[in-house]
Amino acid sequence: MNASIIAQSNEIDFHNRLIAIVDDDEIFRSYITILLMQTGARIRALACSDELLELIEREMPCCIILDHRLAPENGIYVFKRLRARYPHLPPVIMLSADESQTTAVKAFRNGFDDYLQKRNLQSGEIEQAIQRALANHQTSRCGAPAHDTPKGSSARMDLINNIIPCEEIGNIFMQVEEIADRNARDVGALAIRLSQWEQILFRFGKKSADDAMTHFADRLKAALLPNEICGRLTDNTLCCVLVSDVDAAHLRLRAEALQSALSFTLPIYSVRYEVTPEIVGTIRSPGGKDLADVFRQLPPFARNDDDRRSAPKTQENVIPAV
Template sequence: MDRDIGLAVVDDDPLFLDYVSNLLALQGGMRVTCLESETALFDTLGTEPFDCILMDYDLGQNNGLSVAERVNAMLSDPPPIVMLTGGGSERTAVKAFRSGFSDYVSKRDLKVTELVGAVRGAVDRHEAAQGARARTEALQERLEFNATTGLYDQRFMLARLADFTAPGAARRFAVIVIDIRELATVRAELGYMAGQRLSNAFAAELRSQLSAGDIAGHLGEDGFVIIVDRPAALADVDTMVQRLRQALTRGFTLDRAQVHLAPQIGVALHPDAGTRGDGLIAAARPAPTGEAATVTAFSATPTAGDAETASPARAEAQSGQTPITQATERRKERRQRVLRQAKILINGRSTIIDCNVRDLTASGARLRVDSYFAVPAEFDLAIVGTGITRRVTTRWQIGRDIGVEFVEGAA
């Protein structure tokens, strides 16, 4: 600790208090506050935080064990407590440690080095435990946070709703549920990865519409949920939903298709619509409208990027677009369904890995390996029995399946 240790010494013997405070003051590095009773301790804890408490076992009507229990119950992060006793036994020491005391020092033949060591050791252990707890909480939050979309996962959102609706919770808040039913159509016709890119693009747009204090996360594969914990916004929650609907109903370009998303949005207020998290989500979930997804194909290849907003001018230019299913069929005609053996050549031929070519086009192929490994960004692909070796770049990898693109002009 870079600063002086704030130490509260609690003992009903004023002579001993004076002796200990002078003893510790000579050592330096401590700010000592002397308290003659448990009442004085609790009065002071309400206004002054301490790094450590040095407490006598015998405090008159109550012993140090019961006082320590009250301290631990009173504070969310109580300081470590070191017990002092004049006639302690091994049994008393065991009770002290079981009650949460950090250390135990006997008043008999008291040595200042032992006393200072007990206090500093207790503070060091407490700080180490705080650091470990903070790292664990940060790791847990990262596990519950989707770094790709910038939103929390469903488990975190349900846990927060459980906290908000715990017994005795009287807070008013709103739950907004957003369903993107077009995502299922995109996955079916353009593939799973295309659906994920579209979901990520929508999540980015959703984040831009959030206000400070709003908590947003995923709800299932095709939905999102927002917790609005701002009393000022609850009176105008319908206006907020309309604003979200207008901002999020829009077109995106993805691969060779334009996808128009029309999210379904519903809202529920706590406790009016329910007092449980699952009940609030059910009340907020919008009813199906029966509208089909609007997905049309582009004849021109879009600019680089996974998913981008489609401009009105571009949408008008594509007025003669065919349904995406026709574009998908055309792509299937150009793709050869093959099953050939091939070899992945890394760093020349220093590493050779067997694979199967499962789909082949003029621009690339889909490969499958026997066991997962992280493929490099670029490597050579030799198709067995053809004498053909092509330089390829990795476009995607999902488990043992790898999508590659042939490098133009490279043999």
């Protein structure tokens, strides 16, 4: 893992802090409770969402561990209800007996702070997940920009579009790596740049550039497959992570499909821009480099219009596994 993308802070002390565990499986609920009691935290083991709501009305936990297949409700549905009701919800970690990578993708897409598989879960894993979630949550709250800087504007747009923002994508990368390595799976990585973003920013200003990225991000989300996650790398570049067994041919096909889906005409005042993406990518093998490093080491995008005309086609920029 890349330590640079973990919040730089001392370990968070759980002593006397409230952690809620919500799982309808009484045996597993008790098992998690025993694991976490060693941290000195106050643990509330709950069987359903109603019990969780009752607890929150009395005292907000510092972290919630929520079962995916919570009977009679789905954990994702419960999480969405909580977010709508409590704007300052603490970190929520999905717990699941389903070992498919698609479930992990669903968790991250819907905004869970982390994802844990129930099978062979150890105390160290769950403690580390809570530490990461609390540290990242604390960093995002303390570091939230108070004025309309370009970074702040992008962060707000990401929340509206449900695109994972720059500040959080590193943590998602780490979780994807862990799942892929555990299951010995390759992961596809595509970086996707809106090539006209700088022109739009220079001619029409930040709002028009953000509007262009909004349309761009909406189209990317609509084109995603169930096993894909999208997020932001920079102001004008998004990423698509293919969390599945993927080979070079599959990655090229996805790059071509996204090239088509993300090419459109955008009217800005009296100007009509033919928006086109630039896409580069590679495959991360199990045990390979951190995804953050993989994206940093992708081939460079073309620098200007002349470079783009002479640059290789998208599928030729998809390089071998690293």
